[in-house]
Amino acid sequence: MSYPDLESRVESVRERIARAAERSGRSADDVTIVAVTKTHPVEAVLAVRDAGLSEVGENKVQELEAKVEEVGRSAVRWHLIGHLQRNKAKKAVELADLIHSVDSVRLARKLSSEAEAAGQRVEGLIQVNVSGEESKGGVEGEEGIDAIAEICSMPGLRIVGLMTMAPFTEDERVIRSVFAGTRRLREDAASVTGFEPAHLSMGMSNDFEIAVEEGSTLVRLGTILLGERDG
Numbered sequence: 741m742s743y744p745d746l747e748s749r750v751e752s753v754r755e756r757i758a759r760a761a762e763r764s765g766r767s768a769d770d771v772t773i774v775a776v777t778k779t780h781p782v783e784a785v786l787a788v789r790d791a792g793l794s795e796v797g798e799n800k801v802q803e804l805e806a807k808v809e810e811v812g813r814s815a816v817r818w819h820l821i822g823h824l825q826r827n828k829a830k831k832a833v834e835l836a837d838l839i840h841s842v843d844s845v846r847l848a849r850k851l852s853s854e855a856e857a858a859g860q861r862v863e864g865l866i867q868v869n870v871s872g873e874e875s876k877g878g879v880e881g882e883e884g885i886d887a888i889a890e891i892c893s894m895p896g897l898r899i900v901g902l903m904t905m906a907p908f909t910e911d912e913r914v915i916r917s918v919f920a921g922t923r924r925l926r927e928d929a930a931s932v933t934g935f936e937p938a939h940l941s942m943g944m945s946n947d948f949e950i951a952v953e954e955g956s957t958l959v960r961l962g963t964i965l966l967g968e969r970d971g
């Protein structure tokens with residue numbers, strides 16, 4: 741499988757990011773594209789790298805592992821973006837440069853201890869659920885602040901921001917309020933933890949412009965770059 745129009749897709753996405761950034765007085769340089777290659781063959785990783793994208797996201801540890809084996813651990817920066825089971829924490833620490841889905845204190849503890857055992861610190865984002873949707877994982881609501889503070893203090897983790905997913909809806913106001921709420925949570929968390937995690941991982945193919953307007957620094961894009969997925 742090849743991705744013939746990938747370069748023009750990347751260019752068009754970059755333009756849309758630039759315009760969204762401009763609308764909110766931000767710099768497009770502060771927004772990084774994570775190309776989501778899940779369910780695509782390893783050729784997709786090579787294609788996005790050739791198109792100038794060096795950050796690649798996978799949502800399953802097993803699939804991440806298979807791709808790392810084929811193209812190499814340092815071929816790109818690997819992002820793990822999907823829910824992670826604790827029994828896969830060790831592998832995740834080994835294979836991911838940034839884990840976006842630190843979605844509970846229990847998982848954070850496990851990741852921290854695995855990282856310490858490996859003599860490293862793993863970079864992570866705390867996944868938050870500000871919409872309260874039951875189907876979405878993540879640290880929730882106001883009790884979230886305490887959980888965030890606790891996770892930030894774990895010795896094997898280096899928390900560099902928050903991640904969220906907007907609900908599946910056409911209603912732009914709902915999407916925007918989730919992204920804005922996540923940005924405010926980052927500010928609240930900063931006043932409790934004493935440091936401000938820099939990153940906000942927000943925005944997918946259908947809502948990345950709203951996310952950029954609301955402060956996203958990492959947009960996770962699959963479909964818009966690589967086309968519809970089968971799986």
Ligand SMILES: *Cc1c(COP(=O)(O)O)cnc(C)c1O
Nearest residue numbers: 776799821944945960961962963
């Ligand atoms: C699949 C996935 C994406 C990319 O979704 P698209 O709509 O294809 O851009 C982003 N984030 C997460 C967590 C995903 O699982």
